[in-house]
Amino acid sequence: MAGLKAVILGGKTGMLGRALLDAALKMGLDALPLGREDYDMLDADSLARMVDREEPDLLFNAIAYTNVDKAEEEEDQAQAVNACLPGNLARLAKAHGFQLIHFSTDFVFDGKNRSTPYLENDEPNPLCAYGRTKLAGERKILEVDPDRFCIVRTAWLFGPGRKNFVKTMLTLAQDRDELRVVHDQIGSPTYTPDLASLSLALAELDVRGIFHAANSGVASWCELAAEAISLGGFNTTVTAIPTEEYPTPAARPAYSVLDTTKLVKITGVTPRPWVQALRDYVYLMSGTES
Numbered sequence: 001m002a003g004l005k006a007v008i009l010g011g012k013t014g015m016l017g018r019a020l021l022d023a024a025l026k027m028g029l030d031a032l033p034l035g036r037e038d039y040d041m042l043d044a045d046s047l048a049r050m051v052d053r054e055e056p057d058l059l060f061n062a063i064a065y066t067n068v069d070k071a072e073e074e075e076d077q078a079q080a081v082n083a084c085l086p087g088n089l090a091r092l093a094k095a096h097g098f099q100l101i102h103f104s105t106d107f108v109f110d111g112k113n114r115s116t117p118y119l120e121n122d123e124p125n126p127l128c129a130y131g132r133t134k135l136a137g138e139r140k141i142l143e144v145d146p147d148r149f150c151i152v153r154t155a156w157l158f159g160p161g162r163k164n165f166v167k168t169m170l171t172l173a174q175d176r177d178e179l180r181v182v183h184d185q186i187g188s189p190t191y192t193p194d195l196a197s198l199s200l201a202l203a204e205l206d207v208r209g210i211f212h213a214a215n216s217g218v219a220s221w222c223e224l225a226a227e228a229i230s231l232g233g234f235n236t237t238v239t240a241i242p243t244e245e246y247p248t249p250a251a252r253p254a255y256s257v258l259d260t261t262k263l264v265k266i267t268g269v270t271p272r273p274w275v276q277a278l279r280d281y282v283y284l285m286s287g288t289e290s
């Protein structure tokens with residue numbers, strides 16, 4: 001892939017976008033991060049001008065409306081970013097012949113009566129506006145061509161560069177004796193640099209279709225917080241609470257673990273356990289405060 005031009009939407013400020021940029025540069029790609037100041041991604045003409053000017057071989061779409069709770073009251077805005085933009089990108093990718101790698105979420109699933117990891121072809125049924133708009137994005141891409149694009153569903157991201165759950169827990173632990181954290185939502189914590197490497201491996205193979213990509217292992221939010229706080233060297237007690245004691249505007253799935261068997265088979269790479277990745281992140285944070 002060295003020398004190919006990769007445009008990374010969200011590559012300047014997004015948590016995953018920045019990790020993708022680092023990974024792409026390390027692989028020798030001619031990687032171009034783009035943000036709001038470069039083009040109006042929500043305007044179809046501006047998007048088309050971007051493609052004409054930049055002529056990508058590959059395009060990673062790491063732009064999303066990611067505020068899950070706020071999306072409940074701003075579903076139209078979330079729809080524009082999470083559904084209309086991916087649809088427009090798919091049309092441009094088909095017309096210009098570049099490879100599109102788009103990201104989606106475990107929140108497309110409802111987690112109801114579920115205790116085994118979700119496969120790519122399991123039936124989605126989002127519980128919240130964010131999940132609905134992300135699912136709509138997947139469908140708009142597949143409507144353009146069901147066999148041409150790569151959609152990577154991921155989950156519970158943590159990593160350098162932006163506010164995330166792990167960072168929030170470590171910040172709170174600095175001045176709290178106790179943190180009460182939900183223990184009845186189970187998912188797949190995922191480190192953005194690991195996800196970026198997996199995504200580039202998929203891009204290199206030029207695979208098409210939906211793939212689940214996440215670190216190995218499962219956790220509740222409480223377990224993830226407790227592990228991070230322990231690695232951070234804090235004495236804060238982490239107390240498990242049920243979801244009903246921490247109500248949020250958006251409903252979240254009680255179980256949204258992603259099965260990565262398809263990704264492992266095709267790339268030959270087994271994602272490392274999230275605990276191992278978390279160690280790297282906490283260590284990095286203790287040195288950089290990022």
Ligand SMILES: NC(=O)c1ccc[n+]([C@@H]2O[C@H](COP(=O)([O-])OP(=O)(O)OC[C@H]3O[C@@H](n4cnc5c(N)ncnc54)[C@H](OP(=O)(O)O)[C@@H]3O)[C@@H](O)[C@H]2O)c1
Binds near residue numbers: 010013016
């Ligand atoms: N975070 C998670 O836990 C999680 C879990 C599952 C799936 N995902 C998916 O993974 C992908 C990456 O998520 P992330 O956590 O890295 O997101 P993030 O850190 O919130 O970054 C989102 C990016 O989108 C950009 N953006 C948002 N609206 C825009 C607009 N109207 N025009 C241009 N840029 C816009 C942001 O730019 P500004 O900085 O300028 O706002 C930012 O660069 C997304 O597809 C998300 O749905 C995330």
